[in-house]
Amino acid sequence: MKMKFKALASLTVVAATALLFGGCSSNPDSPGLEYMPDMYRSPAIEPYVDYGEIRGRINESVKTELSAMTPPNGTIPYYGTDSATVSLMLPYWRKASMAFKETHGLYGADLSLMDEYMLAAADKNPMRLTADNSEEMLKKGKDLYTAMCQHCHGEKGDGKGPMVASGAYNGVPNYADRASLSDGQMFYSIYYGKGAMGSHSSQLSKKEIWTLVHYVRKFQNPDYGKFDASGNQVMMAAAADSTTIKK
Ligand code: HEC
Known part of the structure:
Protein backbone atom coordinates (compact mmCIF):
# COMPACT_ATOMS: atom_id res chain seq x y z
CA MET A 1 0.00 0.00 0.00
CA LYS A 2 2.77 2.40 0.99
CA MET A 3 4.77 1.45 -2.09
CA LYS A 4 1.75 2.03 -4.33
CA PHE A 5 1.22 5.48 -2.86
CA LYS A 6 4.88 6.40 -3.33
CA ALA A 7 4.80 5.29 -6.95
CA LEU A 8 1.61 7.26 -7.53
CA ALA A 9 3.08 10.34 -5.86
CA SER A 10 6.28 10.26 -7.89
CA LEU A 11 4.27 9.65 -11.06
CA THR A 12 2.17 12.72 -10.26
CA VAL A 13 5.28 14.81 -9.69
CA VAL A 14 6.78 13.64 -12.98
CA ALA A 15 3.53 14.30 -14.82
CA ALA A 16 3.13 17.76 -13.28
CA THR A 17 6.74 18.68 -14.11
CA ALA A 18 6.33 17.40 -17.66
CA LEU A 19 3.17 19.46 -18.03
CA LEU A 20 4.86 22.53 -16.57
CA PHE A 21 7.88 22.37 -18.85
CA GLY A 22 5.84 21.17 -21.78
CA GLY A 23 4.14 24.57 -21.69
CA CYS A 24 7.50 26.29 -22.22
CA SER A 25 8.89 27.22 -25.57
CA SER A 26 12.28 28.49 -26.70
CA ASN A 27 10.54 31.23 -28.71
CA PRO A 28 10.36 34.27 -26.43
CA ASP A 29 7.29 35.56 -28.33
CA SER A 30 5.34 32.36 -27.86
CA PRO A 31 2.70 32.36 -25.12
CA GLY A 32 3.53 28.66 -24.55
CA LEU A 33 0.90 25.96 -24.40
CA GLU A 34 -2.59 27.37 -24.12
CA TYR A 35 -5.39 25.11 -23.03
CA MET A 36 -8.28 27.32 -24.00
CA PRO A 37 -6.88 29.96 -26.36
CA ASP A 38 -10.27 31.43 -27.22
CA THR A 70 -24.66 53.35 -39.83
CA PRO A 71 -26.21 53.15 -36.42
CA PRO A 72 -29.87 52.07 -36.42
CA ASN A 73 -32.49 54.69 -37.29
CA GLY A 74 -33.29 56.95 -34.39
CA THR A 75 -30.03 56.30 -32.54
CA ILE A 76 -29.40 59.17 -30.15
CA PRO A 77 -25.84 59.98 -29.12
CA TYR A 78 -25.45 60.40 -25.40
CA TYR A 79 -24.71 64.01 -24.72
CA GLY A 80 -25.13 64.64 -21.04
CA THR A 81 -28.29 65.75 -19.33
CA ASP A 82 -28.38 69.45 -20.14
CA SER A 83 -31.75 69.70 -21.87
CA ALA A 84 -30.72 72.52 -24.24
CA THR A 85 -27.76 70.51 -25.51
CA VAL A 86 -29.58 67.21 -25.58
CA SER A 87 -32.32 68.56 -27.84
CA LEU A 88 -29.64 69.75 -30.29
CA MET A 89 -28.23 66.25 -30.41
CA LEU A 90 -31.49 64.58 -31.40
CA PRO A 91 -31.50 63.44 -35.04
CA TYR A 92 -32.19 66.36 -37.43
CA TRP A 93 -35.79 65.70 -38.38
CA ARG A 94 -35.68 67.32 -41.83
CA LYS A 95 -34.84 64.99 -44.65
CA ALA A 96 -32.48 65.84 -47.49
CA SER A 97 -34.26 66.96 -50.64
CA MET A 98 -34.61 64.61 -53.64
CA ALA A 99 -32.51 67.16 -55.52
CA PHE A 100 -29.52 65.85 -53.59
CA LYS A 101 -29.96 62.27 -54.74
CA GLU A 102 -26.53 60.77 -55.33
CA THR A 103 -24.69 63.99 -54.59
CA HIS A 104 -23.11 65.61 -51.57
CA GLY A 105 -22.19 62.31 -49.97
CA LEU A 106 -25.83 61.56 -49.18
CA TYR A 107 -25.85 58.08 -50.72
CA GLY A 108 -28.39 55.93 -48.98
CA ALA A 109 -29.88 58.86 -47.06
CA ASP A 110 -33.59 59.03 -46.51
CA LEU A 111 -34.71 61.61 -49.07
CA SER A 112 -37.84 63.67 -48.97
CA LEU A 113 -40.22 64.33 -51.85
CA MET A 114 -41.39 67.49 -50.12
CA ASP A 115 -39.48 70.72 -50.35
CA GLU A 116 -38.00 70.46 -46.90
CA TYR A 117 -35.75 73.47 -47.56
CA MET A 118 -38.83 75.70 -47.75
CA LEU A 119 -40.33 74.07 -44.66
CA ALA A 120 -37.03 74.58 -42.81
CA ALA A 121 -37.70 78.34 -42.97
CA ALA A 122 -39.89 77.88 -39.89
CA ASP A 123 -37.09 76.36 -37.77
CA LYS A 124 -35.69 78.63 -35.08
CA ASN A 125 -32.09 78.69 -33.90
CA PRO A 126 -32.12 76.77 -30.61
CA MET A 127 -28.80 78.34 -29.57
CA ARG A 128 -30.11 81.55 -28.09
CA LEU A 129 -28.01 84.65 -28.27
CA THR A 130 -28.05 86.75 -25.10
CA ALA A 131 -26.07 89.71 -23.83
CA ASP A 132 -24.14 87.26 -21.66
CA ASN A 133 -23.17 84.65 -24.23
CA SER A 134 -23.05 86.74 -27.41
CA GLU A 135 -19.33 87.49 -27.36
CA GLU A 136 -18.35 83.88 -26.69
CA MET A 137 -20.82 82.46 -29.22
CA LEU A 138 -19.62 84.78 -32.01
CA LYS A 139 -15.99 84.04 -31.14
CA LYS A 140 -16.68 80.30 -31.47
CA GLY A 141 -18.50 81.01 -34.73
CA LYS A 142 -15.50 82.93 -36.03
CA ASP A 143 -13.12 80.08 -35.18
CA LEU A 144 -15.34 77.53 -36.93
CA TYR A 145 -15.86 79.83 -39.89
CA THR A 146 -12.12 80.44 -40.30
CA ALA A 147 -11.46 76.70 -40.34
CA MET A 148 -14.41 75.44 -42.37
CA CYS A 149 -15.92 78.17 -44.52
CA GLN A 150 -13.56 81.07 -45.10
CA HIS A 151 -11.65 79.47 -47.97
CA CYS A 152 -14.81 79.67 -50.05
CA HIS A 153 -16.91 82.39 -48.46
CA GLY A 154 -14.06 84.83 -47.73
CA GLU A 155 -12.92 86.62 -44.61
CA LYS A 156 -15.59 89.29 -45.08
CA GLY A 157 -18.32 86.84 -46.09
CA ASP A 158 -18.40 88.40 -49.55
CA GLY A 159 -17.97 85.10 -51.39
CA LYS A 160 -14.40 85.92 -52.42
CA GLY A 161 -12.38 83.38 -50.45
CA PRO A 162 -8.96 82.16 -51.65
CA MET A 163 -10.61 79.20 -53.46
CA VAL A 164 -12.70 81.62 -55.50
CA ALA A 165 -9.85 84.13 -55.97
CA SER A 166 -7.63 81.37 -57.35
CA GLY A 167 -10.21 80.69 -60.03
CA ALA A 168 -10.70 77.08 -58.88
CA TYR A 169 -14.23 77.64 -57.78
CA ASN A 170 -17.11 80.03 -58.27
CA GLY A 171 -20.77 80.63 -57.50
CA VAL A 172 -20.16 81.51 -53.85
CA PRO A 173 -22.66 84.18 -52.81
CA ASN A 174 -22.05 87.32 -50.78
CA TYR A 175 -23.93 86.73 -47.52
CA ALA A 176 -25.24 90.28 -47.68
CA ASP A 177 -27.25 89.28 -50.76
CA ARG A 178 -28.97 86.49 -48.82
CA ALA A 179 -30.12 88.52 -45.83
CA SER A 180 -33.68 87.28 -46.28
CA LEU A 181 -32.68 83.68 -45.61
CA SER A 182 -34.15 82.34 -42.40
CA ASP A 183 -31.96 80.70 -39.76
CA GLY A 184 -33.61 77.33 -40.44
CA GLN A 185 -32.79 77.50 -44.15
CA MET A 186 -29.18 78.42 -43.44
CA PHE A 187 -28.93 75.44 -41.13
CA TYR A 188 -30.49 73.17 -43.78
CA SER A 189 -28.07 74.37 -46.46
CA ILE A 190 -25.00 74.00 -44.29
CA TYR A 191 -26.18 70.61 -42.99
CA TYR A 192 -27.16 69.04 -46.33
CA GLY A 193 -25.29 71.31 -48.73
CA LYS A 194 -26.75 73.47 -51.48
CA GLY A 195 -25.73 73.85 -55.12
CA ALA A 196 -21.95 73.68 -55.27
CA MET A 197 -21.62 73.67 -51.47
CA GLY A 198 -21.31 70.17 -50.05
CA SER A 199 -22.94 68.78 -46.92
CA HIS A 200 -21.18 69.61 -43.66
CA SER A 201 -23.21 67.21 -41.54
CA SER A 202 -20.29 64.86 -41.04
CA GLN A 203 -17.78 67.57 -40.15
CA LEU A 204 -19.79 69.78 -37.81
CA SER A 205 -22.13 69.05 -34.93
CA LYS A 206 -25.58 70.64 -34.93
CA LYS A 207 -24.43 72.92 -32.15
CA GLU A 208 -21.55 74.12 -34.30
CA ILE A 209 -23.79 74.70 -37.33
CA TRP A 210 -26.28 76.74 -35.31
CA THR A 211 -23.34 78.73 -33.89
CA LEU A 212 -22.20 79.39 -37.46
CA VAL A 213 -25.69 80.57 -38.38
CA HIS A 214 -25.29 83.31 -35.75
CA TYR A 215 -21.87 84.17 -37.08
CA VAL A 216 -23.08 84.42 -40.69
CA ARG A 217 -25.73 86.91 -39.51
CA LYS A 218 -22.91 89.13 -38.31
CA PHE A 219 -21.73 89.54 -41.92
CA GLN A 220 -25.24 90.58 -42.90
CA ASN A 221 -25.56 93.06 -40.08
CA PRO A 222 -22.50 94.28 -38.15
CA ASP A 223 -24.76 95.14 -35.21
CA TYR A 224 -25.91 91.54 -34.89
CA GLY A 225 -25.12 90.21 -31.45
CA LYS A 226 -24.53 93.65 -29.92
CA PHE A 227 -26.59 94.47 -26.85
CA ASP A 228 -27.21 97.80 -25.13
CA ALA A 229 -26.79 98.45 -21.42
CA SER A 230 -30.30 97.23 -20.66
CA GLY A 231 -29.70 93.92 -22.45
CA ASN A 232 -31.65 94.65 -25.65
CA GLN A 233 -30.25 93.87 -29.09
CA VAL A 234 -28.93 96.99 -30.75
CA MET A 235 -29.88 95.66 -34.17
CA MET A 236 -32.72 97.27 -36.10
CA ALA A 237 -36.07 95.82 -35.15
CA ALA A 238 -36.89 94.86 -38.75
CA ALA A 239 -33.93 92.52 -39.02
CA ALA A 240 -34.29 91.10 -35.54
CA ASP A 241 -35.73 87.65 -35.35
CA SER A 242 -37.05 85.49 -32.60
CA THR A 243 -33.76 83.72 -32.07
CA THR A 244 -32.41 86.70 -30.18
CA ILE A 245 -34.00 87.27 -26.82
CA LYS A 246 -33.95 90.06 -24.33
CA LYS A 247 -31.98 89.45 -21.22
C1 HEC B 1 -16.51 74.56 -51.25
C2 HEC B 1 -16.89 75.91 -51.02
C3 HEC B 1 -17.81 76.19 -49.86
C4 HEC B 1 -17.60 75.91 -48.53
C5 HEC B 1 -16.41 75.22 -47.88
C6 HEC B 1 -18.73 76.44 -47.83
N1 HEC B 1 -19.62 76.99 -48.70
FE1 HEC B 1 -21.36 77.88 -48.19
N2 HEC B 1 -21.82 78.11 -50.15
C7 HEC B 1 -21.00 77.76 -51.21
C8 HEC B 1 -21.72 77.96 -52.43
C9 HEC B 1 -21.20 77.71 -53.84
C10 HEC B 1 -23.01 78.45 -52.08
C11 HEC B 1 -24.17 78.81 -53.00
C12 HEC B 1 -25.15 77.65 -53.05
C13 HEC B 1 -26.36 77.93 -53.90
O1 HEC B 1 -27.19 78.76 -53.49
O2 HEC B 1 -26.45 77.33 -54.96
C14 HEC B 1 -23.03 78.54 -50.62
C15 HEC B 1 -24.10 78.98 -49.90
C16 HEC B 1 -24.08 79.19 -48.53
C17 HEC B 1 -25.16 79.79 -47.77
C18 HEC B 1 -26.50 80.25 -48.32
C19 HEC B 1 -27.40 79.05 -48.34
C20 HEC B 1 -28.78 79.26 -48.91
O3 HEC B 1 -29.68 78.57 -48.44
O4 HEC B 1 -28.95 80.09 -49.81
C21 HEC B 1 -24.78 79.80 -46.45
C22 HEC B 1 -25.57 80.33 -45.28
C23 HEC B 1 -23.46 79.21 -46.40
N3 HEC B 1 -23.08 78.85 -47.67
C24 HEC B 1 -22.74 79.04 -45.25
C25 HEC B 1 -21.58 78.30 -45.20
C26 HEC B 1 -20.90 77.97 -43.96
C27 HEC B 1 -21.33 78.44 -42.59
C28 HEC B 1 -19.83 77.23 -44.31
C29 HEC B 1 -18.81 76.60 -43.38
C30 HEC B 1 -19.29 75.56 -42.54
C31 HEC B 1 -19.82 77.08 -45.74
N4 HEC B 1 -20.90 77.74 -46.25
C32 HEC B 1 -18.85 76.39 -46.45
C33 HEC B 1 -19.72 77.25 -51.12
C34 HEC B 1 -19.11 76.84 -49.95
Missing part, protein backbone atom coordinates in the same frame (compact mmCIF):
# COMPACT_ATOMS: atom_id res chain seq x y z
CA MET A 39 -10.74 32.25 -23.56
CA TYR A 40 -7.51 34.26 -23.45
CA ARG A 41 -7.73 35.90 -26.78
CA SER A 42 -11.09 36.84 -28.24
CA PRO A 43 -11.24 37.40 -32.01
CA ALA A 44 -10.43 41.02 -32.84
CA ILE A 45 -13.73 42.11 -34.36
CA GLU A 46 -13.38 45.53 -35.92
CA PRO A 47 -16.82 47.04 -36.33
CA TYR A 48 -16.09 48.95 -39.52
CA VAL A 49 -14.15 46.30 -41.41
CA ASP A 50 -15.35 42.82 -42.22
CA TYR A 51 -12.55 40.39 -42.89
CA GLY A 52 -15.10 37.61 -43.13
CA GLU A 53 -12.98 35.73 -40.62
CA ILE A 54 -14.08 34.34 -37.32
CA ARG A 55 -11.72 32.04 -35.44
CA GLY A 56 -9.85 30.94 -38.48
CA ARG A 57 -12.97 30.27 -40.54
CA ILE A 58 -13.32 32.51 -43.56
CA ASN A 59 -16.75 33.47 -44.76
CA GLU A 60 -16.15 34.63 -48.34
CA SER A 61 -19.67 35.98 -48.82
CA VAL A 62 -19.27 38.72 -46.20
CA LYS A 63 -15.57 39.34 -46.74
CA THR A 64 -15.87 42.51 -48.77
CA GLU A 65 -19.05 43.81 -47.16
CA LEU A 66 -18.87 46.87 -44.93
CA SER A 67 -20.38 46.22 -41.58
CA ALA A 68 -21.76 48.44 -38.81
CA MET A 69 -21.50 51.59 -40.92
Whole structure:
Protein backbone atom coordinates (compact mmCIF):
# COMPACT_ATOMS: atom_id res chain seq x y z
CA MET A 1 0.00 0.00 0.00
CA LYS A 2 2.77 2.40 0.99
CA MET A 3 4.77 1.45 -2.09
CA LYS A 4 1.75 2.03 -4.33
CA PHE A 5 1.22 5.48 -2.86
CA LYS A 6 4.88 6.40 -3.33
CA ALA A 7 4.80 5.29 -6.95
CA LEU A 8 1.61 7.26 -7.53
CA ALA A 9 3.08 10.34 -5.86
CA SER A 10 6.28 10.26 -7.89
CA LEU A 11 4.27 9.65 -11.06
CA THR A 12 2.17 12.72 -10.26
CA VAL A 13 5.28 14.81 -9.69
CA VAL A 14 6.78 13.64 -12.98
CA ALA A 15 3.53 14.30 -14.82
CA ALA A 16 3.13 17.76 -13.28
CA THR A 17 6.74 18.68 -14.11
CA ALA A 18 6.33 17.40 -17.66
CA LEU A 19 3.17 19.46 -18.03
CA LEU A 20 4.86 22.53 -16.57
CA PHE A 21 7.88 22.37 -18.85
CA GLY A 22 5.84 21.17 -21.78
CA GLY A 23 4.14 24.57 -21.69
CA CYS A 24 7.50 26.29 -22.22
CA SER A 25 8.89 27.22 -25.57
CA SER A 26 12.28 28.49 -26.70
CA ASN A 27 10.54 31.23 -28.71
CA PRO A 28 10.36 34.27 -26.43
CA ASP A 29 7.29 35.56 -28.33
CA SER A 30 5.34 32.36 -27.86
CA PRO A 31 2.70 32.36 -25.12
CA GLY A 32 3.53 28.66 -24.55
CA LEU A 33 0.90 25.96 -24.40
CA GLU A 34 -2.59 27.37 -24.12
CA TYR A 35 -5.39 25.11 -23.03
CA MET A 36 -8.28 27.32 -24.00
CA PRO A 37 -6.88 29.96 -26.36
CA ASP A 38 -10.27 31.43 -27.22
CA MET A 39 -10.74 32.25 -23.56
CA TYR A 40 -7.51 34.26 -23.45
CA ARG A 41 -7.73 35.90 -26.78
CA SER A 42 -11.09 36.84 -28.24
CA PRO A 43 -11.24 37.40 -32.01
CA ALA A 44 -10.43 41.02 -32.84
CA ILE A 45 -13.73 42.11 -34.36
CA GLU A 46 -13.38 45.53 -35.92
CA PRO A 47 -16.82 47.04 -36.33
CA TYR A 48 -16.09 48.95 -39.52
CA VAL A 49 -14.15 46.30 -41.41
CA ASP A 50 -15.35 42.82 -42.22
CA TYR A 51 -12.55 40.39 -42.89
CA GLY A 52 -15.10 37.61 -43.13
CA GLU A 53 -12.98 35.73 -40.62
CA ILE A 54 -14.08 34.34 -37.32
CA ARG A 55 -11.72 32.04 -35.44
CA GLY A 56 -9.85 30.94 -38.48
CA ARG A 57 -12.97 30.27 -40.54
CA ILE A 58 -13.32 32.51 -43.56
CA ASN A 59 -16.75 33.47 -44.76
CA GLU A 60 -16.15 34.63 -48.34
CA SER A 61 -19.67 35.98 -48.82
CA VAL A 62 -19.27 38.72 -46.20
CA LYS A 63 -15.57 39.34 -46.74
CA THR A 64 -15.87 42.51 -48.77
CA GLU A 65 -19.05 43.81 -47.16
CA LEU A 66 -18.87 46.87 -44.93
CA SER A 67 -20.38 46.22 -41.58
CA ALA A 68 -21.76 48.44 -38.81
CA MET A 69 -21.50 51.59 -40.92
CA THR A 70 -24.66 53.35 -39.83
CA PRO A 71 -26.21 53.15 -36.42
CA PRO A 72 -29.87 52.07 -36.42
CA ASN A 73 -32.49 54.69 -37.29
CA GLY A 74 -33.29 56.95 -34.39
CA THR A 75 -30.03 56.30 -32.54
CA ILE A 76 -29.40 59.17 -30.15
CA PRO A 77 -25.84 59.98 -29.12
CA TYR A 78 -25.45 60.40 -25.40
CA TYR A 79 -24.71 64.01 -24.72
CA GLY A 80 -25.13 64.64 -21.04
CA THR A 81 -28.29 65.75 -19.33
CA ASP A 82 -28.38 69.45 -20.14
CA SER A 83 -31.75 69.70 -21.87
CA ALA A 84 -30.72 72.52 -24.24
CA THR A 85 -27.76 70.51 -25.51
CA VAL A 86 -29.58 67.21 -25.58
CA SER A 87 -32.32 68.56 -27.84
CA LEU A 88 -29.64 69.75 -30.29
CA MET A 89 -28.23 66.25 -30.41
CA LEU A 90 -31.49 64.58 -31.40
CA PRO A 91 -31.50 63.44 -35.04
CA TYR A 92 -32.19 66.36 -37.43
CA TRP A 93 -35.79 65.70 -38.38
CA ARG A 94 -35.68 67.32 -41.83
CA LYS A 95 -34.84 64.99 -44.65
CA ALA A 96 -32.48 65.84 -47.49
CA SER A 97 -34.26 66.96 -50.64
CA MET A 98 -34.61 64.61 -53.64
CA ALA A 99 -32.51 67.16 -55.52
CA PHE A 100 -29.52 65.85 -53.59
CA LYS A 101 -29.96 62.27 -54.74
CA GLU A 102 -26.53 60.77 -55.33
CA THR A 103 -24.69 63.99 -54.59
CA HIS A 104 -23.11 65.61 -51.57
CA GLY A 105 -22.19 62.31 -49.97
CA LEU A 106 -25.83 61.56 -49.18
CA TYR A 107 -25.85 58.08 -50.72
CA GLY A 108 -28.39 55.93 -48.98
CA ALA A 109 -29.88 58.86 -47.06
CA ASP A 110 -33.59 59.03 -46.51
CA LEU A 111 -34.71 61.61 -49.07
CA SER A 112 -37.84 63.67 -48.97
CA LEU A 113 -40.22 64.33 -51.85
CA MET A 114 -41.39 67.49 -50.12
CA ASP A 115 -39.48 70.72 -50.35
CA GLU A 116 -38.00 70.46 -46.90
CA TYR A 117 -35.75 73.47 -47.56
CA MET A 118 -38.83 75.70 -47.75
CA LEU A 119 -40.33 74.07 -44.66
CA ALA A 120 -37.03 74.58 -42.81
CA ALA A 121 -37.70 78.34 -42.97
CA ALA A 122 -39.89 77.88 -39.89
CA ASP A 123 -37.09 76.36 -37.77
CA LYS A 124 -35.69 78.63 -35.08
CA ASN A 125 -32.09 78.69 -33.90
CA PRO A 126 -32.12 76.77 -30.61
CA MET A 127 -28.80 78.34 -29.57
CA ARG A 128 -30.11 81.55 -28.09
CA LEU A 129 -28.01 84.65 -28.27
CA THR A 130 -28.05 86.75 -25.10
CA ALA A 131 -26.07 89.71 -23.83
CA ASP A 132 -24.14 87.26 -21.66
CA ASN A 133 -23.17 84.65 -24.23
CA SER A 134 -23.05 86.74 -27.41
CA GLU A 135 -19.33 87.49 -27.36
CA GLU A 136 -18.35 83.88 -26.69
CA MET A 137 -20.82 82.46 -29.22
CA LEU A 138 -19.62 84.78 -32.01
CA LYS A 139 -15.99 84.04 -31.14
CA LYS A 140 -16.68 80.30 -31.47
CA GLY A 141 -18.50 81.01 -34.73
CA LYS A 142 -15.50 82.93 -36.03
CA ASP A 143 -13.12 80.08 -35.18
CA LEU A 144 -15.34 77.53 -36.93
CA TYR A 145 -15.86 79.83 -39.89
CA THR A 146 -12.12 80.44 -40.30
CA ALA A 147 -11.46 76.70 -40.34
CA MET A 148 -14.41 75.44 -42.37
CA CYS A 149 -15.92 78.17 -44.52
CA GLN A 150 -13.56 81.07 -45.10
CA HIS A 151 -11.65 79.47 -47.97
CA CYS A 152 -14.81 79.67 -50.05
CA HIS A 153 -16.91 82.39 -48.46
CA GLY A 154 -14.06 84.83 -47.73
CA GLU A 155 -12.92 86.62 -44.61
CA LYS A 156 -15.59 89.29 -45.08
CA GLY A 157 -18.32 86.84 -46.09
CA ASP A 158 -18.40 88.40 -49.55
CA GLY A 159 -17.97 85.10 -51.39
CA LYS A 160 -14.40 85.92 -52.42
CA GLY A 161 -12.38 83.38 -50.45
CA PRO A 162 -8.96 82.16 -51.65
CA MET A 163 -10.61 79.20 -53.46
CA VAL A 164 -12.70 81.62 -55.50
CA ALA A 165 -9.85 84.13 -55.97
CA SER A 166 -7.63 81.37 -57.35
CA GLY A 167 -10.21 80.69 -60.03
CA ALA A 168 -10.70 77.08 -58.88
CA TYR A 169 -14.23 77.64 -57.78
CA ASN A 170 -17.11 80.03 -58.27
CA GLY A 171 -20.77 80.63 -57.50
CA VAL A 172 -20.16 81.51 -53.85
CA PRO A 173 -22.66 84.18 -52.81
CA ASN A 174 -22.05 87.32 -50.78
CA TYR A 175 -23.93 86.73 -47.52
CA ALA A 176 -25.24 90.28 -47.68
CA ASP A 177 -27.25 89.28 -50.76
CA ARG A 178 -28.97 86.49 -48.82
CA ALA A 179 -30.12 88.52 -45.83
CA SER A 180 -33.68 87.28 -46.28
CA LEU A 181 -32.68 83.68 -45.61
CA SER A 182 -34.15 82.34 -42.40
CA ASP A 183 -31.96 80.70 -39.76
CA GLY A 184 -33.61 77.33 -40.44
CA GLN A 185 -32.79 77.50 -44.15
CA MET A 186 -29.18 78.42 -43.44
CA PHE A 187 -28.93 75.44 -41.13
CA TYR A 188 -30.49 73.17 -43.78
CA SER A 189 -28.07 74.37 -46.46
CA ILE A 190 -25.00 74.00 -44.29
CA TYR A 191 -26.18 70.61 -42.99
CA TYR A 192 -27.16 69.04 -46.33
CA GLY A 193 -25.29 71.31 -48.73
CA LYS A 194 -26.75 73.47 -51.48
CA GLY A 195 -25.73 73.85 -55.12
CA ALA A 196 -21.95 73.68 -55.27
CA MET A 197 -21.62 73.67 -51.47
CA GLY A 198 -21.31 70.17 -50.05
CA SER A 199 -22.94 68.78 -46.92
CA HIS A 200 -21.18 69.61 -43.66
CA SER A 201 -23.21 67.21 -41.54
CA SER A 202 -20.29 64.86 -41.04
CA GLN A 203 -17.78 67.57 -40.15
CA LEU A 204 -19.79 69.78 -37.81
CA SER A 205 -22.13 69.05 -34.93
CA LYS A 206 -25.58 70.64 -34.93
CA LYS A 207 -24.43 72.92 -32.15
CA GLU A 208 -21.55 74.12 -34.30
CA ILE A 209 -23.79 74.70 -37.33
CA TRP A 210 -26.28 76.74 -35.31
CA THR A 211 -23.34 78.73 -33.89
CA LEU A 212 -22.20 79.39 -37.46
CA VAL A 213 -25.69 80.57 -38.38
CA HIS A 214 -25.29 83.31 -35.75
CA TYR A 215 -21.87 84.17 -37.08
CA VAL A 216 -23.08 84.42 -40.69
CA ARG A 217 -25.73 86.91 -39.51
CA LYS A 218 -22.91 89.13 -38.31
CA PHE A 219 -21.73 89.54 -41.92
CA GLN A 220 -25.24 90.58 -42.90
CA ASN A 221 -25.56 93.06 -40.08
CA PRO A 222 -22.50 94.28 -38.15
CA ASP A 223 -24.76 95.14 -35.21
CA TYR A 224 -25.91 91.54 -34.89
CA GLY A 225 -25.12 90.21 -31.45
CA LYS A 226 -24.53 93.65 -29.92
CA PHE A 227 -26.59 94.47 -26.85
CA ASP A 228 -27.21 97.80 -25.13
CA ALA A 229 -26.79 98.45 -21.42
CA SER A 230 -30.30 97.23 -20.66
CA GLY A 231 -29.70 93.92 -22.45
CA ASN A 232 -31.65 94.65 -25.65
CA GLN A 233 -30.25 93.87 -29.09
CA VAL A 234 -28.93 96.99 -30.75
CA MET A 235 -29.88 95.66 -34.17
CA MET A 236 -32.72 97.27 -36.10
CA ALA A 237 -36.07 95.82 -35.15
CA ALA A 238 -36.89 94.86 -38.75
CA ALA A 239 -33.93 92.52 -39.02
CA ALA A 240 -34.29 91.10 -35.54
CA ASP A 241 -35.73 87.65 -35.35
CA SER A 242 -37.05 85.49 -32.60
CA THR A 243 -33.76 83.72 -32.07
CA THR A 244 -32.41 86.70 -30.18
CA ILE A 245 -34.00 87.27 -26.82
CA LYS A 246 -33.95 90.06 -24.33
CA LYS A 247 -31.98 89.45 -21.22
C1 HEC B 1 -16.51 74.56 -51.25
C2 HEC B 1 -16.89 75.91 -51.02
C3 HEC B 1 -17.81 76.19 -49.86
C4 HEC B 1 -17.60 75.91 -48.53
C5 HEC B 1 -16.41 75.22 -47.88
C6 HEC B 1 -18.73 76.44 -47.83
N1 HEC B 1 -19.62 76.99 -48.70
FE1 HEC B 1 -21.36 77.88 -48.19
N2 HEC B 1 -21.82 78.11 -50.15
C7 HEC B 1 -21.00 77.76 -51.21
C8 HEC B 1 -21.72 77.96 -52.43
C9 HEC B 1 -21.20 77.71 -53.84
C10 HEC B 1 -23.01 78.45 -52.08
C11 HEC B 1 -24.17 78.81 -53.00
C12 HEC B 1 -25.15 77.65 -53.05
C13 HEC B 1 -26.36 77.93 -53.90
O1 HEC B 1 -27.19 78.76 -53.49
O2 HEC B 1 -26.45 77.33 -54.96
C14 HEC B 1 -23.03 78.54 -50.62
C15 HEC B 1 -24.10 78.98 -49.90
C16 HEC B 1 -24.08 79.19 -48.53
C17 HEC B 1 -25.16 79.79 -47.77
C18 HEC B 1 -26.50 80.25 -48.32
C19 HEC B 1 -27.40 79.05 -48.34
C20 HEC B 1 -28.78 79.26 -48.91
O3 HEC B 1 -29.68 78.57 -48.44
O4 HEC B 1 -28.95 80.09 -49.81
C21 HEC B 1 -24.78 79.80 -46.45
C22 HEC B 1 -25.57 80.33 -45.28
C23 HEC B 1 -23.46 79.21 -46.40
N3 HEC B 1 -23.08 78.85 -47.67
C24 HEC B 1 -22.74 79.04 -45.25
C25 HEC B 1 -21.58 78.30 -45.20
C26 HEC B 1 -20.90 77.97 -43.96
C27 HEC B 1 -21.33 78.44 -42.59
C28 HEC B 1 -19.83 77.23 -44.31
C29 HEC B 1 -18.81 76.60 -43.38
C30 HEC B 1 -19.29 75.56 -42.54
C31 HEC B 1 -19.82 77.08 -45.74
N4 HEC B 1 -20.90 77.74 -46.25
C32 HEC B 1 -18.85 76.39 -46.45
C33 HEC B 1 -19.72 77.25 -51.12
C34 HEC B 1 -19.11 76.84 -49.95
